[in-house]
Amino acid sequence: MALDKNTVDQIATLARLSVDADDNAAYQDELGQILALVDQLDAAATGDVAPLAHPLELTARLRADEVSETDQRDAFQATAPAVASGYYLVPKVID
Amino acid sequence: MYLNTLVAQARALAAGEISSTELTRLHLDRCQQLDSRLNAIITLSAETALAQAEAADARRAAGQAGPLTGIPLLHKDIFCTQGVRTSCGSRMLDNFVAPYDATVVRRLQDAGMVMLGKTNMDEFAMGSSNETSYYGPVTNPWRAQTVPGGSSGGSAAAVAARLAAAATGTDTGGSIRQPAALCGITGIKPTYGRVSRYGMIAFASSLDQAGPMTRTAEDAALLLSAMSGFDPLDSTSIERDSEDYSAQLGDSLEGLTLGLPKEFFGAGLHPDVAAAIETAAAELEKLGARLKEITLPNSSLGIPAYYVVAPAEASSNLARFDGVRYGYRCADPADLQDLYCRSRSEGFGREVKRRIMIGTYALSSGYYDAYYLKAQQVRRLIRDDFQRAFEAVDVILGPTTPAPAFGLNEKTADPVSMYLNDIYTVTANLAGLPAMSLPAGFSGELPIGMHLIGNYFSEGRLLNVAHRYQQVTDWHERVPEGCE
Known part of the structure; x- marks a missing residue:
């Protein structure tokens, strides 16, 4: 299935990626090829087959509601691009 | 050493x-x-x-x-x-x-x-x-x-x-x-x-x-x-x-009992690879194994299903790379959206971005059933093929x-x-x-x-x-x- 320019722009917005005009044309082509591959799934007779989310059909394990983590803010923030007073810094959002 | x-x-x-x-x-x-x-x-x-x-x-x-x-x-x-x-x-x-x-x-x-x-x-x-x-x-x-x-x-x-x-x-x-x-x-x-x-x-x-x-x-x-x-x-x-x-x-x-799926020996297989695997199978036979041809009929759907499931999950997993908490951050972002978009576009390479785009598309409103759900159904068909095969081999x-x-x-x-x-x-x-x-x-x-x-x-x-x-x-x- 081919994608048009607007669809590529829409996907890029959802994915928070910047795509310029040259890139957009390349993505239309490349994503179109991948979707053509994926469209082979249409031939599968899936009828009322239940989707398989986990290979062993296990569900998430629950744990006791106890404190298990310690405060490691300084260690985690040591890898952040910009922090101050324990906060992550980003461009101003609210005027 | x-x-x-x-x-x-x-x-x-x-x-x-x-x-x-x-x-x-x-x-x-x-x-x-x-x-x-x-x-x-x-x-x-x-x-x-x-x-x-x-x-x-x-x-x-x-x-x-x-x-x-x-x-x-x-x-x-x-x-x-x-x-x-x-x-x-x-x-x-x-x-x-x-x-x-x-x-x-x-x-x-x-x-x-x-x-x-x-x-x-x-x-x-x-x-x-x-x-x-x-x-x-x-x-x-x-x-x-x-x-x-x-x-x-x-x-x-x-x-x-x-x-x-x-x-x-x-x-x-x-x-x-x-x-x-x-x-x-x-x-x-x-x-x-x-x-x-x-x-x-x-x-x-x-x-x-x-x-x-x-x-x-x-x-x-x-x-x-x-x-x-x-x-x-x-x-x-x-x-x-x-x-x-x-x-x-x-x-x-x-x-x-060793099962040889006929789907794995079809068109597209390099002749040297086919010959080597047949020789290896014969070697294992000499060691006491029995060989049996089997079928995994949904094998050809593996790649198409994978290229829905893997990019979909990747697009979600890689959402964490936002230029805020760790990793690359673009220079001089104009606003928060620009920080996200440019950090990700400059920080990720082409193949990663391709997969994020495909995954985002497959999970987007109106397409989920056609792609992700369908791929998860095919996933069960593939698993069931294997389970049938393992009853015999x-x-x-x-x-x-x-x-x-x-x-x-x-x-x-x-x-x-x-x-x-x-x-x-x-x-x-x-x-x-x-x-x-x-x-x-x-x-x-x-x-x-x-x-x-x-x-x-x-x-x-x-x-x-x-x-x-x-x-x-x-x-x-x-x-x-x-x-x-």
């Missing part, structure tokens, strides 16, 4: 023929000498390695050494290592030093192993040739200008070139087995949930599994026993104790890849032809089954891999079949020219 297997190195250490410090220096020197040609290593951590080696020697002197104590290994750069950069092959994490160790790293360190460094890989494990790495492609030690496979291409090339007896890898659609095949080494992807994913940077969470990459099945068994087992820190870890995989290696193959045998290693840049312009490299490997991930690749011949100077797939938790049986095969063949003992 660097030509020795892991088991032989363990024996030499135990006998006092060499210390861990000497062994580690030997391997660090070798990495420095040979890696300019291979580019298999992103970060060499010599200082840490020598400190760990010294500690291993002290542990041995105190009489507390285990079988792996003092042996050097390399970790794929997808595993978080406290204090040593973890890049995941991406510009996004070029400056990232994890504040904690992955469980795999921790377990092997607790066993006394020495980390030499971190291996090159396709960016965020997305690739089948190691060409998507921000740190440049890896060269296949068997032939220049040839890819090692991917995404664990650095680990495979390093083990093949004897930079280390062992390396860790991860496998989402074939990323341990395909490079193992292309580089002529042994690699196993365990049952989904067998090895903890904690601290292993997530690509597609319902498919990702870690495993060892070594020269022999005997080495892989030793390493897998130490890596696997329940981990409360990974919510998908299976509550099942680790096993001693070495114990079953010598078991007889009498009475074993014990282990499935086939080629790991359709052809031997291909040339650098040969497939980069055509993503779909690159994806088809994993045609035989992805179905084991979709079904969550254990599977491995081991050397089974050559096409010219390039290695050929044999693929074994087992039922859930049958890693011991797979390693047993591989070990018995390696006792009567010497493909795994061949050394690439210039690496002797």
Whole structure:
């Protein structure tokens, strides 16, 4: 299935990626090829087959509601691009 | 000593023929000498390695050494290592030093192993040739200008070139087995949930599994026993104790039934690969196994289903890279949206962005049923095919890849032809089954891999079949020219 320019722009917005005009044309082509591959799934007779989310059909394990983590803010923030007073810094959002 | 297997190195250490410090220096020197040609290593951590080696020697002197104590290994750069950069092959994490160790790293360190460094890989494990790495492609030690496979291409090339007896890898659609095949080494992807994913940077969470990459099945068994087992820190870890995989290696193959899926021997298979796998099957027959043709009718849907499930999960997992908490941040963002969009666009490479885009599309409103739901249904069909096959056979045998290693840049312009490299490997991930690749011949100077797939938790049986095969063949003992 081919994608048009607007669809590529829409996907890029959802994915928070910047795509310029040259890139957009390349993505239309490349994503179109991948979707053509994926469209082979249409031939599968899936009828009322239940989707398989986990290979062993296990569900998430629950744990006791106890404190298990310690405060490691300084260690985690040591890898952040910009922090101050324990906060992550980003461009101003609210005027 | 660097030509020795892991088991032989363990024996030499135990006998006092060499210390861990000497062994580690030997391997660090070798990495420095040979890696300019291979580019298999992103970060060499010599200082840490020598400190760990010294500690291993002290542990041995105190009489507390285990079988792996003092042996050097390399970790794929997808595993978080406290204090040593973890890049995941991406510009996004070029400056990232994890504040904690992955469980795999921790377990092997607790066993006394020495980390030499971190291996090159396709960016965020997305690739089948190691060409998507921000740190440049890896060269296949068997032939220049040839890819090692991917995404664990650095680990495979390093083990093949004897930079280390062992390396860790991860496998989402074939990323341990395909490079193992292309580089002529042994690699196993365990049952989904067998090895903890904690601290292993997530690509597609319902498919990702870690495993060892070594020269022999005997080495892989030793390493897998130490890596696997329940981990409360990974919510998908299976509550099942680790096993001693070495114990079953010598078991007889009498009475074993090997299934050869007819779908794995059809059009598109290189004649040298087909011939090598048929010869290997005959060799296993001589060891007592019975061969049986089987069918896995939905195999051809594996790649299409994978290219929905894996990118969908990747688009969600990689949403965490936002330029705020860690990783790359663009210069002078105009506003918050610009910070997100430009940090991600500049930090991620082309293949990663392609997969995020495909995944985002597949999960977007109005398309979920047509893509993700459909792919998850097909996933069940594929799993049911395997379960039917395992009613009649014990282990499935086939080629790991359709052809031997291909040339650098040969497939980069055509993503779909690159994806088809994993045609035989992805179905084991979709079904969550254990599977491995081991050397089974050559096409010219390039290695050929044999693929074994087992039922859930049958890693011991797979390693047993591989070990018995390696006792009567010497493909795994061949050394690439210039690496002797």
